[in-house]
Amino acid sequence: MAAVPLPSEKGPNLLWRALQRTEVGMLLAIVVVLVLTATIDSQHNYWNNPKDSAVEIIRQTSMLGIFALGAGIVIIVGGIDLSTGSVIAFSGSVCATFMLLLAPDEMRFNKPVGLTTISLAIAGTLLTGFLIGTLHTWLITIVELPPFVATLATLVGLRSLARALVGHVNQGSSQIPIFDKQFRYLATSVWIPATVFLLLAFLTWLLMSRSVVGRHLYALGGNEAAAKLSGVRTDRLKWLAYCMGAVLSSIAGIFYAGAVGTASPETMGKGYELNAIAAAVVGGCSLKGGVGTIPGTVLGTLFLQIVIDGVAKIIKVTADIYEGLIVGGVVVVAVAFTQLRQAARQGKRFFPGWLGITAIVTLALLAGVLAMLFVEKTTGGGNKIGGIVAVAALVLLGTAWLLESRRDKRAGS
Amino acid sequence: MISIEHISKRFPGVLALADVTLAIAAGELHAVVGENGAGKSTLMKILSGVITDYEGELRLRDKLVHFLGTHDAEAAGISIIHQELNLVEQLSAAANIFLGREKRKFLGFRDDRAMEKAAGELLVQLECHVSPRQLVRELRVGDQQLIEIAKALSLETDILIMDEPTSALTESEVARLFRVIDRLRQRGVTILYISHKMDEVFRLADRITVLRDGRLVKTLPRKDTNAREVTHLMVGREIESVDLGGQRQPGEVVLEVRNLSLPWTGHARAWRLRDISFQLRRREILGIAGLMGAGRTELLECLFGSSPELPQGRILLDGQEVKFTHPAEARRAGVALVTEDRKRLGLFAQMTVGANITICTLAETVRAGLLSRRRERRLAESIVSKLNVRTSGIESAITSLSGGNQQKTIIGRWLLTKPKVLLLDDPTRGVDVGAKAELYRLMNTLCGEGLGIIVTSSELPELLTLCDRILVLCEGRLTGEFTRQEATEQRIMEAATQRSS
Numbered sequence: 044m045a046a047v048p049l050p051s052e053k054g055p056n057l058l059w060r061a062l063q064r065t066e067v068g069m070l071l072a073i074v075v076v077l078v079l080t081a082t083i084d085s086q087h088n089y090w091n092n093p094k095d096s097a098v099e100i101i102r103q104t105s106m107l108g109i110f111a112l113g114a115g116i117v118i119i120v121g122g123i124d125l126s127t128g129s130v131i132a133f134s135g136s137v138c139a140t141f142m143l144l145l146a147p148d149e150m151r152f153n154k155p156v157g158l159t160t161i162s163l164a165i166a167g168t169l170l171t172g173f174l175i176g177t178l179h180t181w182l183i184t185i186v187e188l189p190p191f192v193a194t195l196a197t198l199v200g201l202r203s204l205a206r207a208l209v210g211h212v213n214q215g216s217s218q219i220p221i222f223d224k225q226f227r228y229l230a231t232s233v234w235i236p237a238t239v240f241l242l243l244a245f246l247t248w249l250l251m252s253r254s255v256v257g258r259h260l261y262a263l264g265g266n267e268a269a270a271k272l273s274g275v276r277t278d279r280l281k282w283l284a285y286c287m288g289a290v291l292s293s294i295a296g297i298f299y300a301g302a303v304g305t306a307s308p309e310t311m312g313k314g315y316e317l318n319a320i321a322a323a324v325v326g327g328c329s330l331k332g333g334v335g336t337i338p339g340t341v342l343g344t345l346f347l348q349i350v351i352d353g354v355a356k357i358i359k360v361t362a363d364i365y366e367g368l369i370v371g372g373v374v375v376v377a378v379a380f381t382q383l384r385q386a387a388r389q390g391k392r393f394f395p396g397w398l399g400i401t402a403i404v405t406l407a408l409l410a411g412v413l414a415m416l417f418v419e420k421t422t423g424g425g426n427k428i429g430g431i432v433a434v435a436a437l438v439l440l441g442t443a444w445l446l447e448s449r450r451d452k453r454a455g456s
Numbered sequence: 457m458i459s460i461e462h463i464s465k466r467f468p469g470v471l472a473l474a475d476v477t478l479a480i481a482a483g484e485l486h487a488v489v490g491e492n493g494a495g496k497s498t499l500m501k502i503l504s505g506v507i508t509d510y511e512g513e514l515r516l517r518d519k520l521v522h523f524l525g526t527h528d529a530e531a532a533g534i535s536i537i538h539q540e541l542n543l544v545e546q547l548s549a550a551a552n553i554f555l556g557r558e559k560r561k562f563l564g565f566r567d568d569r570a571m572e573k574a575a576g577e578l579l580v581q582l583e584c585h586v587s588p589r590q591l592v593r594e595l596r597v598g599d600q601q602l603i604e605i606a607k608a609l610s611l612e613t614d615i616l617i618m619d620e621p622t623s624a625l626t627e628s629e630v631a632r633l634f635r636v637i638d639r640l641r642q643r644g645v646t647i648l649y650i651s652h653k654m655d656e657v658f659r660l661a662d663r664i665t666v667l668r669d670g671r672l673v674k675t676l677p678r679k680d681t682n683a684r685e686v687t688h689l690m691v692g693r694e695i696e697s698v699d700l701g702g703q704r705q706p707g708e709v710v711l712e713v714r715n716l717s718l719p720w721t722g723h724a725r726a727w728r729l730r731d732i733s734f735q736l737r738r739r740e741i742l743g744i745a746g747l748m749g750a751g752r753t754e755l756l757e758c759l760f761g762s763s764p765e766l767p768q769g770r771i772l773l774d775g776q777e778v779k780f781t782h783p784a785e786a787r788r789a790g791v792a793l794v795t796e797d798r799k800r801l802g803l804f805a806q807m808t809v810g811a812n813i814t815i816c817t818l819a820e821t822v823r824a825g826l827l828s829r830r831r832e833r834r835l836a837e838s839i840v841s842k843l844n845v846r847t848s849g850i851e852s853a854i855t856s857l858s859g860g861n862q863q864k865t866i867i868g869r870w871l872l873t874k875p876k877v878l879l880l881d882d883p884t885r886g887v888d889v890g891a892k893a894e895l896y897r898l899m900n901t902l903c904g905e906g907l908g909i910i911v912t913s914s915e916l917p918e919l920l921t922l923c924d925r926i927l928v929l930c931e932g933r934l935t936g937e938f939t940r941q942e943a944t945e946q947r948i949m950e951a952a953t954q955r956s957s
Contacts, residue, residue: 274787
């Protein structure tokens with residue numbers, strides 16, 4: 044279309060344009076959630092222990108953020124990495140294995156292993172990450188497996204391999220405990236993960252948005268064929284991206300092993316890849332590739348973590364049980380938010396035909412079940428509340444449906 | 457038959473159609489012409505039910521209608537054949553023809569045999585020698601297009617809209633299409649024909665409507681007008697016939713190709729290119745003509761290092777032998793390629809105009825290891841002004857530019873690499889008349905600056921205007937070489953259709 048832009052679109056107010064950007068919206072959302080949690084929380088954790096709450100959030104965000112950066116980079120390049128959680132488990136196990144092999148007595152008898160051992164173990168783990176990234180790239184570019192398939196294979200394979208490895212070096216045990224105080228300090232202090240995360244975020248930001256390689260990565264993600272035809276070495280760049288993803292996951296693996304004090308390949312990092320992808324997507328990365336920013340991913344991570352923490356404070360059970368639900372909900376709302384805004388403006392029909400009616404019933408049921416669970420946790424007598432909420436949701440959505448039908452009928456005549 | 461009354465359509469930021477009123481008589485072939493962005497596609501989308509909210513009224517057979525979707529339009533007797541084919545490549549021809557309206561046997565099972573039989577009959581009517589069982593992805597574009605037409609015919613609509621139907625067809629396929637259209641007209645089908653090409657329009661149309669910037673400029677009977685007048689109305693200004701190349705003096709040989717061959721594994725013909733030898737001089741425009749499948753694009757790919765298989769033979773750039781295995785090597789050596797499918801292979805749709813321009817030469821904008829926004833902007837703006845790219849700024853989305861301006865952007869991208877040899881694969885495809893003339897002038901200027909240019913095209917008049925010499929490919933072999941004086945459309949066509957014994 045020979046777009047001759049209408050005057051209202053040209054030269055808008057700088058402030059208005061700034062407000063439209065994803066990052067600003069994210070920041071506002073973060074503030075909103077923080078305020079909500081602080082007020083609704085009956086124990087007023089945020090008011091009473093601001094330092095502890097902040098420290099915990101910062102630690103969790105940093106650890107998630109480190110490998111969310113990797114997920115973001117791989118997604119921007121147009122690929123996907125499903126193996127992140129397993130790489131975390133594998134790396135943690137490899138790190139513990141190195142320490143066990145280099146200082147077997149110290150590890151078994153709870154004596155300090157020494158900085159050299161720790162350094163060597165960390166170096167070895169990072170190298171492992173690089174090798175895993177290389178494996179991914181080889182499978183994807185030479186064997187030509189779709190990234191989904193290649194990283195799915197390592198998702199299942201690496202965890203199993205880690206379990207076998209640990210069993211082999213630790214006399215059949217399923218974990219390797221790490222008592223060394225220095226190593227554990229790496230993760231239990233909040234400053235080290237936070238600094239490492241911020242440093243890595245800064246470096247990856249520099250790479251992605253201010254370097255030639257970064258621009259080429261975006262080009263590769265946006266249109267691989269055009270990138271190659273513009274002289275971009277697409278295979279080498281994929282190698283870089285997948286290795287960055289795997290190495291960042293390895294770093295996270297080291298931190299998680301230190302935080303928990305055990306390398307347990309069966310449970311470490313289970314499901315974490317989806318949180319990383321969610322953080323990247325919420326922060327503005329598109330799975331089609333070529334779209335997304337590092338600041339966005341960082342904010343997405345922070346937002347996700349704050350929402351999880353907030354709901355945990357409000358519902359007062361361990362976050363783990365509801366984490367999945369929350370992440371799922373946040374992803375849908377965040378990604379759909381911009382599209383919903385525009386669609387609503389253009390008068391889109393959200394509940395058309397039979398699909399719409401069935402969707403209404405499903406959503407109402409979901410609301411009811413959630414209400415029942417939520418209420419039971421806090422006061423008891425959840426079933427009735429659940430039922431009421433379900434009916435209320437049904438009525439609300441049903442009204443929306445009626446309004447939509449009436450509007451359509453008016454437009455059609 | 458169809459009465460379009462005061463129809464307008466507004467998109468965010470753009471007024472695509474403004475108060476268009478037009479009446480189309482039953483059984484006529486009505487051509488709609490206009491530059492890119494004039495509103496032709498938008499109007500057709502409204503008629504065929506793709507766009508459902510617009511201002512104004514539409515009457516069909518004197519009854520007021522408002523389509524709620526494409527099904528409505530089809531039910532009313534209108535079907536459209538889009539410029540971009542809407543076929544499912546993994547399904548067979550018959551399956552595509554009956555997609556959404558599959559024939560059923562008892563108990564609701566699919567009746568494949570009946571569909572294949574019916575499809576077969578339709579294809580015979582269209583002179584298409586394709587088995588209804590064949591998968592669409594194995595067919596040539598010309599046949600794919602006929603499948604689309606068969607689809608429309610199977611609906612037994614009496615109003616057919618054709619949007620740039622010949623853009624991907626060879627000369628013989630175009631002739632076949634015209635015969636089909638003639639037969640349709642005998643049956644009384646009303647046809648709306650959108651095209652850039654004046655010769656087609658004047659061969660087929662009863663009446664011609666010219667749109668410009670969303671408005672209807674004029675509707676004329678074909679007999680009362682000529683190509684020059686119509687072009688003038690489309691563009692609003694005189695297009696001087698571009699007189700080029702008279703003063704060009706070719707310099708020394710910059711590119712030499714000796715016995716270039718490209719194997720074709722698993723194919724009956726065994727060779728995509730066979731024993732091609734030629735030279736390109738600086739300040740020369742060399743044209744490559746040939747039918748689709750003759751190997752024009754493959755030849756350019758071999759010269760650029762983007763061919764999936766490595767070619768045999770020798771390529772010498774400025775006397776030095778080169779073997780490119782990746783476009784990056786070609787770029788560094790000074791060879792540039794502007795591909796034929798800019799949407800799929802050339803543009804980065806998510807990026808800005810500026811980023812699209814500088815993508816090949818970012819290394820020059822680096823300061824202290826990082827990209828310098830200022831230098832990048834300067835580079836991009838230099839191209840925008842040199843090539844006269846019409847855009848609201850280098851920060852605007854590349855998708856907001858018209859086809860011709862997008863093409864200039866990509867050419868500009870490669871100009872920044874300071875190439876010795878510029879390869880252009882069908883550069884004016886999908887570009888309107890005004891922009892085409894600009895591109896011709898640009899090529900002439902670049903030539904004057906010392907480049908050697910190779911151009912492929914399916915439009916013979918274009919090659920005859922532009923080129924100092926024309927090579928003709930036929931089924932992978934070089935079957936003709938003509939200088940500007942020797943070349944005629946007749947001779948080129950003969951060389952292009954030569955059957956090797």
